[in-house]
Amino acid sequence: MDDQERSIAQRAVQMCDVNVDWRNLRALTGGASRVSFTADGISDASRAVVIQVARAQSEADMEIEADVLRNVHAAGVPVPALVGQFVIDDRQVLVSRRVAGDTVPRRIMRELDEESREALVRDVGSAAAVLHTRCVRPERLDEVDLLTTYIERLHASGWSRPVLEAAATMLVRTRPPTATPAVVHGDLRLGNWIVEQGRLAAIVDWELARWGDPIADLAWMTLTPWRFGGPGEVGGLASTATLFAAYRDGGGVVPDEEVFSWHRAVGLFVWAVMCIGQCEAHRTGARRSHELAVIGRRVTENEMELIDWMTA
């Protein structure tokens, strides 16, 4: 399985850059829907690439993701440069340059002092503002209503979760007016930020990008699981006030508290349904793993926060 993906990744590299050492591919931590590798430049370090290969039966559309990367880059958001996008052996493949830096949340949190934590969150706020106000919509990027989509997924999952049902009903009932739609990253949280010397070097992992309400991106990065035990509301690093100030300075429209709290509750709901999906990936045999299985038990912590929102 892994060998097949490695071979696909090697062929992709050979098709797009002969100055990359494709023989010495290293596997990176795999995501839910894709397997990633990296390779160094042969004589030029800046040639290093990351190759993402969609897993079999993945619904990933890397053609659209490539369009997103191009537009986002053109808008001035820090992202890895796109090198090539292919379909090899019926698998989608995306090749981009490797950006130097760290993505591991706990290490980033440990290594930054308070001043750099603030600076990093300001960087993220500015980058989000650029993304949401200046990025041109790729033609084929679908408009997605997050809440509707994930209510459907909950019901398709077959899981009976009274708290999630109550939250879904309350979220639909109290939905605020939608902000001006924009290109939304969809998973803009610590872990998808490449951090170099304490600053944001690039935003990665654009597979969940959509056209939709941009406030969702801001709310998502404040969810408890993305705080990794740190005290700050945003990625455990700094306050939402810091994030909002940078977002406003960058031209973004900051939501009022109630609207933000609604979007945050949608985020909790979405993450809970994603946990169900990951557990089901194990249960259905798509990807057997005790890690995925136990994620099913993380639904509970989101349910408690949703109850807090419903009773606030």
Place this chain on the structure above:
Amino acid sequence: MSHGDFGIPSIDELLEAVVEWLRSEVVTGADATIAYRGRVAAHVLDLVRREIADGEAITARRDALLRDLAVADETALARGIREGSIPIDAKLLSALRQLTDDRLRVDAPDQRRRGGDTDAAS
């Protein structure tokens, strides 16, 4: 009880022994991926131990809450909420809070302590 009485060693002692091995040898190993999966495996077994210890009492309390809401099981409760036949009122939310808080004791006790006022259900 979903398990019998086999004397010594108990299920909990057996699971604890595996957890100790995972934490002493696997989690500290050189291979970062195996170490990480070992840490997750120890977390899974600790969760299972908590469920074996408290699961029966928690499920009994859940059943009492369901009876109080006049539904047969969680599926009926979920369906009733979805279809609007069960109103989302203070009574329901209080029951859901108690159910969820109980489950957190097994699923994520750290989260429960961090969560603050989770005993407020009444």
